[in-house]
Amino acid sequence: MAEANMIAPDEAPILVWLRRDLRLRDNPALSAAAATGRPVVVVFIRDPLFDALGAAHKWRFGLGLDHFAARLRQLGNRLILRSGSALDVLRDIIGETGATTIYWNRAYDPDGIARDTEVKASFASQDIDVESFSGNLLQEPWKTTTKTGGHFKVYSPFWRALSVQAIAAPLAPPAQLRLVGNVPRSEDLAQWDLGAEMRRGAAVVAQHLLLGEEAAQARLDQFLDTVLPEYGEGRDFPARALTSNLSEPLAYGEISARQIWHQTLLRYPHGEAEKFLKELAWRDFAWHLTFHDPHIQTGCWRREWDRFQWEDRADDPRLIAWQQGRTGVDLVDAGMRELYATGRMHNRVRMIVASYLTKHLRMHWRFGQQWFADTLVDWDAASNAMGWQWVAGCGPDAAPYFRVFNPDTQQQKFDGQNTYCRHWLGTNSGFEEAVPLSWKTSRPLNPIVSLPEGRAQALAALEAFKTAEHPAT
Ligand SMILES: Cc1cc2nc3c(=O)[nH]c(=O)nc-3n(C[C@H](O)[C@H](O)[C@H](O)COP(=O)(O)OP(=O)(O)OC[C@H]3O[C@@H](n4cnc5c(N)ncnc54)[C@H](O)[C@@H]3O)c2cc1C
The missing domain is CATH 1.10.579.10 (DNA Cyclobutane Dipyrimidine Photolyase, subunit A, domain 3)
Structure with missing residues (x-):
């Protein structure tokens, strides 16, 4: 901490805690950090919640992290990988770098919320600024309300209330992300062995992946150009490949729902794409339910x-x-x-x-x-x-x-x-x-x-x- 104390406030690094947001475009936490002009430390934490993920998801997450690390290197920055409890890791990195601020994009699952709340509360008493951002949904789950201020339990009225709101426009990628002088040590992704539970399936599944921010963007462009006009009529036929396949990059935040929303409307401004946007909004509805009725994750909603x-x-x-x-x-x-x-x-x-x-x-x-x-x-x-x-x-x-x-x-x-x-x-x-x-x-x-x-x-x-x-x- 001795070295940290000597850092001028406007030079103190900002820590960006990366989670399900492996992208440069429309990444509010990353953009806000870049906009300060201060050095930025981007960290991904392999915490117990990450370890509890399923085999295919964890393996694919590892590929996404590897890809995103390369994107950060192109910007002259580094992805720092650490394992342990989120609170311990963040404390360690603050100690090592003198960071005074932590930014992240919000999670909405009950375990993620509990972890983030604990982290926020713990740093509040230590003069560390913690700020969370809206980056993973079209709209925050508490912003879409019934006329009486409650939450929705049925999709159609949820859609009517969501679709008349202004959905925030996606952000441009940061032009630069200053690297901190004393780059903290990173663990080795290969040593994490995130594909350990995939046995021999990984080689086959790998042939079907849509990996990384650029591939997601290219798929969205292609989908809008050539597939969307047939989506409404063809989306139910499994052999016809007339859906977007964007659920995979959405799951790791390699593309944001807001990017999909706005690009679709830009291309189809007169309601031609409503069926597709309504499907996209089902994802928001699912998170709206999990946020307001978290027992849906582990027990019957009814x-x-x-x-x-x-x-x-x-x-x-x-x-x-x-x-x-x-x-x-x-x-x-x-x-x-x-x-x-x-x-x-x-x-x-x-x-x-x-x-x-x-x-x-x-x-x-x-x-x-x-x-x-x-x-x-x-x-x-x-x-x-x-x-x-x-x-x-x-x-x-x-x-x-x-x-x-x-x-x-x-x-x-x-x-x-x-x-x-x-x-x-x-x-x-x-x-x-x-x-x-x-x-x-x-x-x-x-x-x-x-x-x-x-x-x-x-x-x-x-x-x-x-x-x-x-x-x-
Ligand atoms: C039993 C069951 C389990 C499911 N588990 C998941 C899951 O783990 N992850 C997941 O992303 N989707 C899940 N879905 C929803 C849906 O099957 C997938 O989102 C869809 O098949 C993804 O393909 P696509 O990206 O080509 O969809 P498109 O038809 O192109 O739709 C665009 C986007 O809209 C969203 N979307 C579409 N339909 C739904 C839906 N019914 N519910 C929520 N969001 C939707 C997705 O984000 C999707 O990428 C599940 C559905 C069922 C019935």
């Missing part, structure tokens, strides 16, 4: 559904067959194989695999939520929790429980030529190379639970639940 008789055994062979794409239901298995080989799954197919798990098999949605968290490269805590509960029938704005997707009918409707299923159930998809050697890859000739039987059992379980919950009705 609390009474915690008493539903879900099948609850993690070693249930039917769950394992579902995870490994061996249910014998073509569209379900195709989707689960796409997920394992690419780290992604088309939205329509996500709904169908989720419905089969929670309705036909009556497995707890939490198993699906966890499997997606472990295997998706576009995992987003809020969208995942909301998506699972929407399908299972226990979330806000949910499809009613008695709506049981029929995968065969869905296949006829959305994969009528069988293109998607043929690809993912065939032998050239990459799936068999991606899976661990311990997995079986042969599928049963008949579904492990037939569609009529699963549907009948799901409806019977609902009736029993309703009767138990409301005996008089």
Whole structure:
């Protein structure tokens, strides 16, 4: 600290704590730090919350960090990597550099909020300025309110209230980021071994990635130029590739929702892109719900559904067959194989695999939520929790429980030529190379639970639940 005390206030470094915002453009914390003209120390912390992430997400995060570190080097700065509790690491770096200010872009998940609140409170008493910024959503979750000042529980009125607000314009990338004189030591990303849990799947999944800020921007441009006019009509057909694929870079903040919003409106100012913008706003809605009703992350949003008789055994062979794409239901298995080989799954197919798990098999949605968290490269805590509960029938704005997707009918409707299923159930998809050697890859000739039987059992379980919950009705 002796050296730190000698630094003139207008030369004291600013610490930017990087989290899910691996970008230079529209990064409010980074831009605010650059605008001061003071030296900037950019740090990423491998804290216990990071270590708890799923295998594919953590691996992909590592690739994103590597890419962003190179972007920072081009600007003459360095990405400092440290592990430990956020508070300890920030204290250490302040001690080493004499930084007097910490900036970050906000998190909205309950664990992230608790951590950030503790960090803020701790530095408040130490003459360290801490400032957080809005960088990850279209709008802060507390700014979109009902007429009575409450939060929304249904999407359509949320959209109406969000879409009339002014969404902040994206910021230009900083022209320069001054490097601090005594650059703090950084840990070695390779030593973090973030792909350790990916086993042999990583090489296959890597072929499908959209990695880094420039790739995300190029994809957005291409999507707006060539795909968007067909999005409204074509987005439900998994073989047609008519969606943006931007969920992956959004998950690491390699592009911001505000960039997507404004560029889309610039290109399509007369409402032609409303369907796409409405989908983008579902992500904000998911975070709005997680912020206001954080129990959605770990329990049923409709609390009474915690008493539903879900099948609850993690070693249930039917769950394992579902995870490994061996249910014998073509569209379900195709989707689960796409997920394992690419780290992604088309939205329509996500709904169908989720419905089969929670309705036909009556497995707890939490198993699906966890499997997606472990295997998706576009995992987003809020969208995942909301998506699972929407399908299972226990979330806000949910499809009613008695709506049981029929995968065969869905296949006829959305994969009528069988293109998607043929690809993912065939032998050239990459799936068999991606899976661990311990997995079986042969599928049963008949579904492990037939569609009529699963549907009948799901409806019977609902009736029993309703009767138990409301005996008089
Ligand atoms: C069971 C289940 C789990 C899901 N888990 C995730 C998840 O972990 N991460 C994730 O990003 N999305 C999740 N979704 C939502 C959706 O499937 C993906 O956002 C979408 O498939 C991403 O593809 P895209 O970028 O091509 O979407 P596009 O159709 O191009 O949409 C543009 C953007 O809008 C947002 N968006 C679109 N649909 C939704 C939606 N239903 N909910 C929230 N945001 C949406 C995404 O940010 C997406 O990138 C889940 C859906 C279900 C049914």
